[in-house]
Each structure stands twice: as C-alpha cells, then as structure tokens.
Amino acid sequence: MSAVFNLKPTSARPALSLVQGLRAVTDRQANPRLAFAGLLTAGLLAIAVLNLLLNLATSSGVYELAGLKAQKARLELSSQIVKQQVDSLSSNQNLASAAQAMGMIANANPVFLDVTNKKVYGEPAAATLGADSRVSGNLIANAQWTTKSHADQIRAALSAEQAKATENVATSVATDSTATASSTKPASVTGSWTNAAQGYVGGAKSSTSQVGLAGGGIPAAPTH
Amino acid sequence: MRNRAPSLEALRLRRLMAGIAVLAVIFGLRLVQFQIIQAPQINAESLARRSITTTVPAMRGDIVDANGKILATTVMSYDINVDPTMVKPFNAKVNGVDTTISVDQAANELAAILGMDPVEVMKKLQGTSHYSQVAKQVDGSTYVKVKNLDIPWVFPQQVPKRIYPNGALAGNLLGFVGTEGQPLEGLEVSENKCLAGVDGSETYQRGVDGIKIPGSADVKVAPKNGGTLKLTIDSDLQYYAQQVMAKYVRNERADWGSAIVVEAKTGKILAAAEAPSVDPNNYSAVDAGNRSSRIFRVTFEPGSTVKMVTAATAIDQGVATPLTHVLAPQTSYVANNFRISDSHMHGLEKLTLQGILIESSNTGIIQIGIKSPYATRVKYWKNFGLGSRTAVNFPGEASGIIHETAPDGASVYTSMFGQAMTITPMQSAFVYQTFANLGVRLSPKLLDTCTAADGTVTQVQKAQTATRVLKTSTARQIISMLEGDVAQKGGVGSTAAIPGYRIGGKSGTAQIANDNGVGYGLLHAISFIGMAPAEDPQYVLAVTIYKPRTVSNSMGATPPFKAILEQVLRTYRVPPSTTKSPIIPATW
Numbered sequence: 009m010s011a012v013f014n015l016k017p018t019s020a021r022p023a024l025s026l027v028q029g030l031r032a033v034t035d036r037q038a039n040p041r042l043a044f045a046g047l048l049t050a051g052l053l054a055i056a057v058l059n060l061l062l063n064l065a066t067s068s069g070v071y072e073l074a075g076l077k078a079q080k081a082r083l084e085l086s087s088q089i090v091k092q093q094v095d096s097l098s099s100n101q102n103l104a105s106a107a108q109a110m111g112m113i114a115n116a117n118p119v120f121l122d123v124t125n126k127k128v129y130g131e132p133a134a135a136t137l138g139a140d141s142r143v144s145g146n147l148i149a150n151a152q153w154t155t156k157s158h159a160d161q162i163r164a165a166l167s168a169e170q171a172k173a174t175e176n177v178a179t180s181v182a183t184d185s186t187a188t189a190s191s192t193k194p195a196s197v198t199g200s201w202t203n204a205a206q207g208y209v210g211g212a213k214s215s216t217s218q219v220g221l222a223g224g225g226i227p228a229a230p231t232h
Numbered sequence: 233m234r235n236r237a238p239s240l241e242a243l244r245l246r247r248l249m250a251g252i253a254v255l256a257v258i259f260g261l262r263l264v265q266f267q268i269i270q271a272p273q274i275n276a277e278s279l280a281r282r283s284i285t286t287t288v289p290a291m292r293g294d295i296v297d298a299n300g301k302i303l304a305t306t307v308m309s310y311d312i313n314v315d316p317t318m319v320k321p322f323n324a325k326v327n328g329v330d331t332t333i334s335v336d337q338a339a340n341e342l343a344a345i346l347g348m349d350p351v352e353v354m355k356k357l358q359g360t361s362h363y364s365q366v367a368k369q370v371d372g373s374t375y376v377k378v379k380n381l382d383i384p385w386v387f388p389q390q391v392p393k394r395i396y397p398n399g400a401l402a403g404n405l406l407g408f409v410g411t412e413g414q415p416l417e418g419l420e421v422s423e424n425k426c427l428a429g430v431d432g433s434e435t436y437q438r439g440v441d442g443i444k445i446p447g448s449a450d451v452k453v454a455p456k457n458g459g460t461l462k463l464t465i466d467s468d469l470q471y472y473a474q475q476v477m478a479k480y481v482r483n484e485r486a487d488w489g490s491a492i493v494v495e496a497k498t499g500k501i502l503a504a505a506e507a508p509s510v511d512p513n514n515y516s517a518v519d520a521g522n523r524s525s526r527i528f529r530v531t532f533e534p535g536s537t538v539k540m541v542t543a544a545t546a547i548d549q550g551v552a553t554p555l556t557h558v559l560a561p562q563t564s565y566v567a568n569n570f571r572i573s574d575s576h577m578h579g580l581e582k583l584t585l586q587g588i589l590i591e592s593s594n595t596g597i598i599q600i601g602i603k604s605p606y607a608t609r610v611k612y613w614k615n616f617g618l619g620s621r622t623a624v625n626f627p628g629e630a631s632g633i634i635h636e637t638a639p640d641g642a643s644v645y646t647s648m649f650g651q652a653m654t655i656t657p658m659q660s661a662f663v664y665q666t667f668a669n670l671g672v673r674l675s676p677k678l679l680d681t682c683t684a685a686d687g688t689v690t691q692v693q694k695a696q697t698a699t700r701v702l703k704t705s706t707a708r709q710i711i712s713m714l715e716g717d718v719a720q721k722g723g724v725g726s727t728a729a730i731p732g733y734r735i736g737g738k739s740g741t742a743q744i745a746n747d748n749g750v751g752y753g754l755l756h757a758i759s760f761i762g763m764a765p766a767e768d769p770q771y772v773l774a775v776t777i778y779k780p781r782t783v784s785n786s787m788g789a790t791p792p793f794k795a796i797l798e799q800v801l802r803t804y805r806v807p808p809s810t811t812k813s814p815i816i817p818a819t820w
Binding site: 120 | 302305373395396399400401467474507514517805807808
C-alpha cells in the first residue's frame with residue numbers, strides 16, 4: 009500500500025532534480041532493516057517452536073490425564089468388588105451360618121459379673137441344644153450373599169492354629185525352661201496367623217474366596 | 233493539473249484499486265455475516281459436533297441401622313450391550329498369540345460368564361439394530377471378566393444398582409426399588425426425599441480419537457448424592473427375631489408372624505421382624521402380599537391382649553383394683569341374649585381381676601369393663617393410640633377401627649376383650665409400651681436421622697409426642713398383674729417365663745372374622761405381648777402369629793416370645809432380676 013501512495017506525489021512533481029547523498033542514506037538504513045527482519049523471523053520461529061512444544065506438552069498431559077482417569081476407574085471398580093465381598097461376608101446370614109457350622113450356640117442363661125460390687129448375676133448353666141432355644145440354619149433369604157465363609161476351612165485353620173500353638177508351647181517348655189511367657193506368646197501368635205492365612209489360600213478356589221476368608225475367618229486367632 | 237486526463241497507467245491502477253475495494257467490501261460483509269450475525273448458530277453447530285454430554289449418575293443414599301450397619305446401598309453395575317450390526321469374528325491375543333475368535337466361541341464365553349444359555353446369547357447377537365442388551369446390571373467382577381474377553385462389539389454400560397447386603401433382613405420395612413432405580417415400596421418410597429440424589433452431567437469437546445481436546449471448555453454439573461437414612465433398628469436383633477419368627481411360622485404352618493421390640497422409655501423400635509420376609513434384592517421371588525410391612529398395614533381384631541386396656545381403664549377410673557372380686561361363669565348372656573363364653577370349660581369361679589387376666593376370662597372381664605361408660609373407654613382407646621396411624625407414617629399404614637359409639641349392644645361387651653375393633657401389630661406394641669413406661673405413651677420412632685451428602689443432619693420424624701394415658705400408680709398395678717400372668721401357674725403366660733428375670737406379659741387368642749363379615753372362622757390370630765425386666769421395664773416385645781394351623785391358642789406365641797426376649801436381654805446386657813415378682817391373689 010505504501011508504494012501506491014508514494015506514486016501519487018511523485019507523478020505530480022513539476023521537475024526532477026538529483027538528490028545528494030541519497031545513496032548514503034539508503035546504505036545507512038538498509039542494514040538495520042535486514043537486522044530487524046532477521047530478528048522478526050527469529051522471534052516468530054521461536055514463538056512457533058515454543059507454541060509447538062507447549063501444545064505437545066498439553067496434549068501429552070491430556071492423554072496422561074485420560075490414562076489416570078481410566079486407572080482411577082479400574083481401582084474404584086476393584087475397591088467396589090472387594091467391598092461387596094466384605095459386605096457379603098459380614099452379612100448376618102453369613103456370620104450366623106458360619107457360627108452354626110462351627111457348632112456355636114447361644115446360651116439362654118446369661119451370667120453377668122459385676123466387677124465393682126464383686127457380684128454374679130444369674131446362675132451359670134451350659135448352653136444346650138434345646139429344640140426351643142436353637143434356631144435352625146439361616147432362614148432369611150439374601151440374593152447378595154454371594155461370597156461365603158467356608159466353615160470347614162475355618163475349622164481347619166483354627167485347628168492348625170491350635171496345633172501350632174500347642175507345639176510352640178511344648179517346644180518352649182522342653183528346650184528353654186527359662187523362657188518367659190511373653191517371649192513365647194508373640195511367636196505363637198505370629199505363627200498361628202500365618203498358618204490361618206495359608207490354610208485359607210490353600211483351600212480357596214477363587215480369588216474372591218481368598219479376599220473373603222482373610223477378613224472373615226481369623227476372629228479367634230490371637231488368643232488361645 | 234486536475235483537468236488533465238489520467239494516463240492509461242493511472243486508469244488501470246484505479247480500476248484495480250476499485251476492484252480490490254469491492255472485493256474487500258464483499259469479504260468484509262461476509263465476515264460480518266459469519267462472525268457476528270450467524271456466529272452463535274455456527275458456534276453451536278460446531279460445538280455440537282465436537283462436544284459430548286454424559287450423565288454423571290447420582291448415587292442413591294444408604295439406609296443404615298442404629299449402629300451404622302448398611303442395610304441398603306448403591307453400587308455401580310454394568311449392562312452388557314452389543315451392537316449386532318458389528319458382530320463378526322475378531323482377532324484377540326490368547327496367551328500372547330493372535331487368534332481369530334469366532335462369533336460362536338465369543339457367544340459361548342459370554343454365556344459362561346453371564347450364567348446364560350449360549351443359544352439365548354446367540355439370539356441377542358443377531359439383528360439389524362445397533363443395540364441389543366445381553367445382560368442387565370451384572371456386578372463388577374462379572375464385568376471385569378466380560379471386559380477381559382476383549383470383544384470389540386460388546387459395549388458395557390455403567391448403571392447404578394441398589395443392593396441390600398443383608399438380604400431380607402428388615403426387607404419388609406426397607407422396601408425396594410425397581411430396575412430403573414425408582415422406589416416401589418416401603419421406606420424407599422416414603423423416605424425418597426432423603427435418599428434420592430440429583431444426577432449431574434459432564435460436557436467436553438473431544439477429537440476423533442474420543443480424547444478431550446486440549447484446552448477446550450469442560451462444563452461439569454456435579455451430581456448430588458442422596459442422604460443416608462438412619463433407622464432405630466438393631467440389625468443383629470432384627471436378624472435373630474426374623475429367624476425365630478420364620479421358624480415358628482413354618483412350624484405352625486401360619487399365614488404370617490411378626491415380632492416388634494420397642495425400647496420402653498424412648499419409643500424406639502429396635503426390631504420389627506416379619507415372616508415371610510422379602511429379600512429386596514429379589515422381591516419378585518415372593519408373593520405380592522409378602523412384599524410390604526404387615527406390622528404397619530394389617531389390622532385384625534386383637535383379642536385378649538386388650539383385656540389389659542379394659543382393666544387399666546377401670547383401675548385408672550377408680551372403679552376396680554387388681555383384687556376386685558368377680559364370680560366368673562363359663563357363659564354369660566348380654567344384650568338380648570348374646571352369648572359370651574370362656575375358651576376353656578370351667579364352673580363358676582371366684583376370681584380377682586388378677587385371676588381374670590391369668591385365666592383370660594371373658595365372662596370375668598366384662599364385669600370389670602362395664603363399670604366404665606363406653607365413652608370413657610373410647611377416650612382411653614384413643615389415648616392408647618388406637619384408631620389412628622402412628623407417627624412413623626409408614627406408606628400404606630392402617631389406622632385400625634374403633635367405634636365412637638357401639639355399633640350394637642353386644643359390641644359394648646365384646647370390645648372389652650378385643651373384638652369389634654381392629655388394630656395393627658405396631659399399635660398393640662405401643663399399648664404395652666404405655667404400661668411399661670408407667671402410663672406415658674410415646675410416639676413410635678423408627679426413622680432417626682437423614683445425613684445429607686454435605687453432612688447436614690436432620691431429624692426425619694417429627695418431634696416425639698408423649699401422651700399421659702394412665703396414672704403412674706395404675707401403670708404399676710397393671711405391670712404387677714402382667715407379672716402375675718407370667719409368674720403364677722395356671723395360665724398361658726407361665727410358659728413365657730425366663731429363669732432369673734421378672735417378665736410381664738399377656739396372651740391373646742383372637743378369632744378372625746370371616747371374609748364375608750358374618751361370624752368367625754376356625755383359625756385364630758395368636759399373640760403374646762410383654763416386657764422385661766418388670767421391676768423397671770426397659771423392653772417391650774409384641775409377638776403375633778396369624779392363622780397358625782398346628783396350634784389353636786396362644787401357647788403357640790409364647791415360645792417365640794421367650795426366644796426373642798432372651799436375645800433382647802443378652803443383646804442389651806440386662807442383668808437378671810434380684811427381686812421376685814409380687815404375688816397378687818388370683819382367687820378369693
């Protein structure tokens with residue numbers, strides 16, 4: 009555009025004359041222009057490269073984000089699966105059935121010890137399997153009771169634990185009569201817990217059962 | 233200079249300039265049209281092509297028991313959908329080797345995982361539609377197995393699913409929701425306001441690869457999850473009571489049975505067990521009649537348990553005491569020769585009011601009841617909560633019927649022993665709560681709090697009301713007579729005794745009116761309602777068994793009463809009584 013505007017006044021000029029020093033002026037201004045153009049090009053290039061890098065970084069970040077979101081979804085899913093197994097194992101149906109399978113019955117004659125008054129309330133009597141006091145196996149339907157405790161595995165684990173504990177006690181008595189009770193106990197406890205866990209895994213068929221049994225099957229472990 | 237004709241060169245230049253100017257104007261106008269006039273429309277169209285809106289489902293709130301144990305919750309489940317137009321063999325890596333999987337093979341694998349018939353699965357894979365549902369709402373572990381098959385034409389879709397981890401435990405109270413999550417029954421319906429959430433949405437712009445375009449706007453409307461509803465129910469006790477009732481309803485071949493445990497001094501319902509019960513996870517497995525709460529909805533003529541109300545009215549009015557003497561014949565004739573008989577054969581008996589209650593004598597109680605005018609008795613019934621719905625306001629709750637004026641001469645008398653009126657099992661429990669709480673009836677409390685997703689806690693039921701029905705002294709005399717009913721030999725009550733504890737209670741063997749309204753059938757509604765420990769009543773238990781076929785009197789209701797009450801005493805660590813029940817003479 010500037011070229012077009014320059015033409016007009018040129019054509020309207022009455023006469024032409026030599027302008028002194030024009031060449032010198034052109035020479036003086038040519039170099040800075042070239043430098044400016046170079047600077048401009050370099051700047052633009054730098055901006056373009058920077059933009060490209062930024063874009064790359066952002067898009068890879070987006071893909072990373074998508075990946076992390078997918079991972080989060082997977083983890084939430086497995087947490088939900090495990091939670092449902094725990095819910096199933098801690099359902100009244102499961103606990104009652106497991107307790108019954110292990111031979112536990114409720115005692116209709118509770119006895120209370122009043123520690124402060126040193127008194128016993130009630131008359132101690134053994135729990136009996138009376139027709140009236142005993143409730144038969146689970147009668148309450150539950151379609152969500154999908155993960156179950158296996159009584160035989162619990163029994164196996166408990167007896168393994170008991171055997172181990174007996175063995176530990178016997179060993180400590182036989183080999184080291186000076187061993188204190190405190191040094192024996194932790195060893196047997198650790199042993200029994202490991203044993204119990206191994207017992208379950210060994211008998212379990214699926215990963216779901218393992219999860220359940222580890223939570224549901226060791227309530228009595230630390231005491232003998 | 234101005235008059236000089238422009239040179240050819242200049243003329244061309246001008247034309248070029250004019251052309252450029254015209255083009256510039258055209259471009260400019262078009263630009264204005266696109267950028268300003270049509271801009272919103274174009275933007276919207278473009279956004280619609282790139283953007284995608286997904287619903288972020290809100291999770292329905294949990295229902296928990298008094299101890300926070302989850303009775304109902306919402307989890308993600310998965311619909312297994314297929315695009316039948318895409319169904320064809322595909323390549324998948326099996327043990328690291330690329331293998332072609334045929335459609336048959338894929339269908340067989342799907343069927344094995346989903347527990348379906350392969351033929352049925354195959355049918356669902358055929359067709360020209362883009363959508364076919366193979367399985368609905370499968371759980372997370374099944375979904376993982378399906379996903380691991382890597383079938384390119386299977387599209388699982390996430391959908392929230394309501395589950396009840398304890399199955400039929402309190403199922404009759406909880407109710408259930410439909411497959412689309414819509415509440416259908418019980419507390420799921422009545423407490424929907426607390427439980428329901430508001431779905432959110434997420435809108436973002438995605439590229440061809442389905443990944444969000446970097447830097448594009450992401451509009452999220454967060455879902456509002458539902459609140460947590462806390463009940464007063466103790467789920468362990470509820471389970472035990474349901475087990476006991478299921479056993480006795482089965483053994484006695486009854487239509488149904490219910491057991492309600494109430495904390496006497498707070499009006500909290502600790503257990504409301506029914507048999508048969510409904511597993512809300514699978515409600516279609518039981519008959520429609522067994523899917524709701526009979527404890528709140530069914531009314532029946534209560535029978536002899538109402539004799540305590542008649543006795544309490546008379547004592548409170550000062551017209552009788554536990555020692556009031558009557559001569560009770562086997563049969564009496566009232567109001568135009570209407571015959572009233574006792575259920576067991578006996579001669580003329582010299583009974584006190586205590587004796588009347590132990591023997592559950594109809595001919596005896598009418599001699600006590602007639603001492604109070606009918607209108608006075610109606611006033612007491614109302615104060616006991618009969619004839620009106622409870623504060624729980626359970627969906628479909630019945631009010632029962634009491635007559636303001638006696639419909640006929642005979643009903644003035646029959647209402648003294650629980651005929652010519654109907655009540656719900658819940659109302660009957662709170663009549664005895666009134667006795668146990670020394671004359672003050674509290675409104676039943678089943679719903680405790682609603683904790684919203686933001687943590688705000690609100691009381692679900694209105695403030696509890698306390699109605700003074702009886703003088704404290706009257707209530708104490710009634711409790712003593714209830715104790716006598718259990719502690720003294722001779723009546724049904726003695727079979728409800730628990731060694732070591734002072735128990736008070738009263739039996740009822742009510743006739744059931746025929747469906748046509750004429751006369752009574754051969755089957756009964758048997759009940760036993762009582763409290764423990766009687767020296768300072770803490771817990772009230774009401775057991776009802778409807779139409780037992782192997783027993784015909786309330787002897788069928790005392791064994792479950794005893795079993796559940798023993799569990800109540802164990803659960804709440806109630807020490808055995810240190811004193812003996814008072815003995816009020818039954819005869820004179």
